[in-house]
Amino acid sequence: MTRERTPDMEIPFVDVAGSPFRPPRRNDFAAFEYTYKAEVTRVHTLTAMETLYEIQLLDPEERRRFSFSPGQFVMLEVPGIGEAPFSISSSPLRRGAVELCIRKAGSLTTYLTKVPRGIRVGIRGPFGTAFPMERMHGENVLLIAGGLGLAPLRSAICYVQENRSRFQAVDIVYGAKEPSQLLFSYMYEAWRQDDIDLSIIVEKAGPLWKGPRGLITKRLKEILADRDHAECARNMYAIVCGPPVMFQYVCDQLNVYGIPMQKMFVSLERRMHCGMGKCCRCNVGSTYTCLKGPVFDYWTVLNLPEAI
Amino acid sequence: MLFRVFDQGELPILFSALTARHEVIGPVEAGVDRHGKPFYAFEPATDFRALRLAYTTTKLPAKRYFLPCREDLATFRTSGSDWSKTVEYNVDRPRVFFGLHACDINALNKLDKVLTGGDYPMPWYAAKRRNMFIVGVDCEPQPSCFCRSMGADTALSGFDLFLTGIGDRYFAEILSNNAYNLLRGIRAVEPGEEEHVLYRRAVAEKTRKYTARVDTTDLTKILDMEFESPVWKSWGEKCLSCGSCAAVCPTCYCYGVEETVDIDLSVARKTKTLYSCNLVDFAQVAGGHNFRPESHSRLKYRYYHKHRGFVEAYEESLCTGCGRCGETCLAGINVPDVIASVRGEGGA
Amino acid sequence: MAAGGTKSWLGAPLLRPRVAFFELTSCGGCQLQVLNHEGTLLDFLSLVEVTDFREAMTERSHEYDIAFVEGCVSRSDEVARLRQIRRNARTLVALGSCACFGGVPRMKNRFPDPGLLAREIYGEYPMATETVRALDEIVPVDLKVHGCPFPKEELEKVVLHIALGKAIETPRHPICFECKANGNVCLFDLGELCLGPVTRGGCSAWCPGNRFGCWGCRGPADDANLDSLRAIAKEHGFSGEDLADRLECFGGFTPREAPEPSPRRKSRKRGTR
Numbered sequence: 004m005t006r007e008r009t010p011d012m013e014i015p016f017v018d019v020a021g022s023p024f025r026p027p028r029r030n031d032f033a034a035f036e037y038t039y040k041a042e043v044t045r046v047h048t049l050t051a052m053e054t055l056y057e058i059q060l061l062d063p064e065e066r067r068r069f070s071f072s073p074g075q076f077v078m079l080e081v082p083g084i085g086e087a088p089f090s091i092s093s094s095p096l097r098r099g100a101v102e103l104c105i106r107k108a109g110s111l112t113t114y115l116t117k118v119p120r121g122i123r124v125g126i127r128g129p130f131g132t133a134f135p136m137e138r139m140h141g142e143n144v145l146l147i148a149g150g151l152g153l154a155p156l157r158s159a160i161c162y163v164q165e166n167r168s169r170f171q172a173v174d175i176v177y178g179a180k181e182p183s184q185l186l187f188s189y190m191y192e193a194w195r196q197d198d199i200d201l202s203i204i205v206e207k208a209g210p211l212w213k214g215p216r217g218l219i220t221k222r223l224k225e226i227l228a229d230r231d232h233a234e235c236a237r238n239m240y241a242i243v244c245g246p247p248v249m250f251q252y253v254c255d256q257l258n259v260y261g262i263p264m265q266k267m268f269v270s271l272e273r274r275m276h277c278g279m280g281k282c283c284r285c286n287v288g289s290t291y292t293c294l295k296g297p298v299f300d301y302w303t304v305l306n307l308p309e310a311i
Numbered sequence: 312m313l314f315r316v317f318d319q320g321e322l323p324i325l326f327s328a329l330t331a332r333h334e335v336i337g338p339v340e341a342g343v344d345r346h347g348k349p350f351y352a353f354e355p356a357t358d359f360r361a362l363r364l365a366y367t368t369t370k371l372p373a374k375r376y377f378l379p380c381r382e383d384l385a386t387f388r389t390s391g392s393d394w395s396k397t398v399e400y401n402v403d404r405p406r407v408f409f410g411l412h413a414c415d416i417n418a419l420n421k422l423d424k425v426l427t428g429g430d431y432p433m434p435w436y437a438a439k440r441r442n443m444f445i446v447g448v449d450c451e452p453q454p455s456c457f458c459r460s461m462g463a464d465t466a467l468s469g470f471d472l473f474l475t476g477i478g479d480r481y482f483a484e485i486l487s488n489n490a491y492n493l494l495r496g497i498r499a500v501e502p503g504e505e506e507h508v509l510y511r512r513a514v515a516e517k518t519r520k521y522t523a524r525v526d527t528t529d530l531t532k533i534l535d536m537e538f539e540s541p542v543w544k545s546w547g548e549k550c551l552s553c554g555s556c557a558a559v560c561p562t563c564y565c566y567g568v569e570e571t572v573d574i575d576l577s578v579a580r581k582t583k584t585l586y587s588c589n590l591v592d593f594a595q596v597a598g599g600h601n602f603r604p605e606s607h608s609r610l611k612y613r614y615y616h617k618h619r620g621f622v623e624a625y626e627e628s629l630c631t632g633c634g635r636c637g638e639t640c641l642a643g644i645n646v647p648d649v650i651a652s653v654r655g656e657g658g659a
Numbered sequence: 660m661a662a663g664g665t666k667s668w669l670g671a672p673l674l675r676p677r678v679a680f681f682e683l684t685s686c687g688g689c690q691l692q693v694l695n696h697e698g699t700l701l702d703f704l705s706l707v708e709v710t711d712f713r714e715a716m717t718e719r720s721h722e723y724d725i726a727f728v729e730g731c732v733s734r735s736d737e738v739a740r741l742r743q744i745r746r747n748a749r750t751l752v753a754l755g756s757c758a759c760f761g762g763v764p765r766m767k768n769r770f771p772d773p774g775l776l777a778r779e780i781y782g783e784y785p786m787a788t789e790t791v792r793a794l795d796e797i798v799p800v801d802l803k804v805h806g807c808p809f810p811k812e813e814l815e816k817v818v819l820h821i822a823l824g825k826a827i828e829t830p831r832h833p834i835c836f837e838c839k840a841n842g843n844v845c846l847f848d849l850g851e852l853c854l855g856p857v858t859r860g861g862c863s864a865w866c867p868g869n870r871f872g873c874w875g876c877r878g879p880a881d882d883a884n885l886d887s888l889r890a891i892a893k894e895h896g897f898s899g900e901d902l903a904d905r906l907e908c909f910g911g912f913t914p915r916e917a918p919e920p921s922p923r924r925k926s927r928k929r930g931t932r
Contacts, residue, residue: 012329012331017442030431032400032432032438033434035433036384036434082387082579083579086568086581108599109597111597123392276566280425280429280431281425282566283564283588284593286620289623308535
């Protein structure tokens with residue numbers, strides 16, 4: 004037994020930093036914390052609580068490459084203030100820019116209500132699953148939103164408008180607590196002009212409100228009552244966005260009218276700190292909302308304990 | 312796999328070869344508990360005599376060296392309304408881990424799956440992980456060890472060199488070129504049939520010593536069935552929601568991110584802090600809604616993540632059976648008892 | 660006191676609130692803590708305009724946006740003074756354990772005869788002494804900075820967040836998590852009693868980290884499981900009295916005698932500057 008070499012050892016350092024691509028490719032290490040620098044180009048107050056921010060990427064090359072699908076979300080970051088996930092409300096055709104409908108709720112969103120147009124923010128993403136819009140081509144589509152649920156749904160509505168001829172009948176059912184909380188009211192006329200049947204229902208309203216009152220389920224019943232169940236089962240898709248308690252009632256009702264649960268899509272809201280399936284804050288049961296969601300078909304949701 | 316055998320007297324030479332140029336982390340005695348028993352910690356070591364290679368499971372895992380409790384992910388410098396972001400992975404040299412048990416090596420292998428795999432590898436972890444040189448050592452099962460139930464009692468990958476004592480010699484498994492070269496610096500030979508027998512005997516003897524055990528048969532299904540089981544509530548009544556179990560767990564990687572501004576306004580930081588799903592606000596969203604407001608729902612989530620969700624995703628559990636969580640939990644909540652109670656064996 | 664130039668973050672000017680520091684029944688230690696941390700003291704002071712701070716300066720003023728109040732209320736004149744401060748301030752911050760919970764002085768409430776202590780301690784000298792109360796048992800409090808004393812970093816964060824217009828969040832979980840994160844071994848394992856499992860975190864486990872069991876100066880964590888801690892203390896051989904002594908020490912775990920006033924502020928004085 005002899006020593007074959009002097010007993011000392013140099014273990015080489017492996018440097019993983021640096022990526023040849025900009026913006027980095029998806030599984031580059033540099034992709035994880037890569038931030039698109041962007042500017043708030045428009046601030047539009049929608050209600051007392053919600054504001055619509057138009058945010059545009061600054062770099063022309065990044066603008067060209069940044070695209071998303073309806074239902075996906077981005078992480079919006081203000082240096083030193085915070086970062087949070089927001090679903091995208093705008094049309095996927097607009098490259099390099101997003102509109103985010105943000106409710107004043109936490110630290111970052113409260114800060115945002117005070118910022119002027121022109122402030123520079125960071126955008127990471129887009130992340131998560133999307134509504135399978137292409138699968139719905141040639142079919143009837145029910146778009147259902149409660150309250151702030153219209154924020155993610157609006158991106159899907161934009162898609163439907165831009166591809167109207169690819170869909171059969173399109174219905175939007177939108178419910179809110181009271182008329183003052185209705186979002187995107189300036190869009191309603193345009194939706195109707197695109198041959199989309201829009202019904203709005205509020206729970207409480209003063210005498211000036213001429214529309215229907217009550218819950219979304221009531222309005223849905225009216226819409227679906229005269230439809231053939233077998234027909235619904237065959238050629239109807241639904242997207243449901245809103246508070247979790249709504250999913251149960253609405254989706255259950257849709258299922259009674261024959262729509263299979265695999266053809267209903269919902270968007271879940273959870274706390275997120277990374278958007279990339281690492282921090283676990285968004286886990287439902289043990290499923291990452293940021294990777295497997297936020298868009299799930301309702302059958303999957305039903306199989307996730309503690310989802311709703 | 313390549314094997315070598317060498318005299319235990321050669322080990323200090325091997326250790327010095329590593330300490331000559333590298334920081335070496337190893338098990339050292341850190342104090343004595345209220346029963347007069349010594350306890351151990353992974354600390355930087357330069358003197359072979361300070362190492363305690365026959366140590367029992369450390370109170371805290373080696374996690375802080377590759378998943379620090381607090382770590383800056385990025386810093387921002389501002390100029391007027393503009394800013395620039397700098398991302399550092401916070402590692403610039405390799406680090407040697409001398410004397411990890413199989414469970415702690417398997418913890419790294421499990422973390423590798425989620426943190427370095429998939430679409431979004433996590434660079435801060437991956438950069439540190441790729442710069443670890445690991446020397447594993449065999450161990451003596453303790454009453455709290457159930458690694459064998461979790462299939463983590465033996466390490467098949469994820470290390471450079473693994474040493475098993477056979478009498479006054481070590482039986483060495485070599486997994487890397489670096490380790491191979493390291494062994495060329497000491498007097499080591501290829502094992503023969505006699506050493507093979509000694510190795511098998513050592514492993515069999517270790518296996519006989521396990522007392523704690525977790526029945527994982529059909530566990531994912533049983534957890535699904537027992538989601539509403541009253542045993543969760545009774546464990547929840549004991550739980551302090553203090554997150555100690557996650558802090559001492561070698562595989563708990565959940566975290567939160569906070570952005571702060573230095574008080575002199577010179578720089579902003581994006582800081583990652585390891586968090587625990589047992590802490591009250593883990594699943595609370597902006598606006599105040601908490602998806603898991605009760606302690607039992609958080610405790611249950613922890614078990615579902617480790618023993619159901621991770622199994623579904625990676626076909627193995629996110630638990631190595633090291634027993635640290637049960638040892639540290641003042642309320643006496645431990646994996647073997649919790650799983651047994653969910654299976655309807657023994658009460659909570 | 661220490662006026663700086665106009666400061667800004669991301670191009671937006673910072674709010675520079677006028678602040679005042681006051682003490683009621685207390686040791687003055689929390690105000691002293693305000694002046695500690697010399698390395699960042701000037702930066703800290705440049706974020707605010709201090710208009711009244713008896714322990715640090717001569718000038719006095721009733722003009723302030725934020726009042727930081729140290730100490731508990733133990734005399735009737737303090738009740739009036741606190742009410743006046745509440746009327747003057749847009750934001751009232753309770754500073755330290757005495758202001759938040761009544762602190763160490765609250766222990767005197769355990770004597771049913773309020774005159775007894777006065778006679779025992781002050782003898783012939785007349786001393787008006789009442790039941791000790793925390794600030795929020797008398798007026799609404801907007802924010803609590805916990806601890807005896809609070810960590811200076813926590814106050815720095817409060818002031819910085821106000822200047823930036825950022826929400827202030829108090830840690831809600833028990834100390835244990837940060838204690839373990841610091842690499843400490845549990846004091847129960849070392850044979851010592853500790854209130855870490857039920858006390859609000861945010862102190863970076865100062866005392867347990869120096870091998871001194873927690874006495875709960877930051878009060879209960881949200882969802883603190885006291886029943887479980889009682890069982891644990893007993894199992895580790897500590898008497899119920901040992902535990903009760905600790906829980907009583909800083910008043911945070913003592914049941915309130917007066918109902919808390921509604922958290923909604925009655926008067927909103929002055930708009931933002």
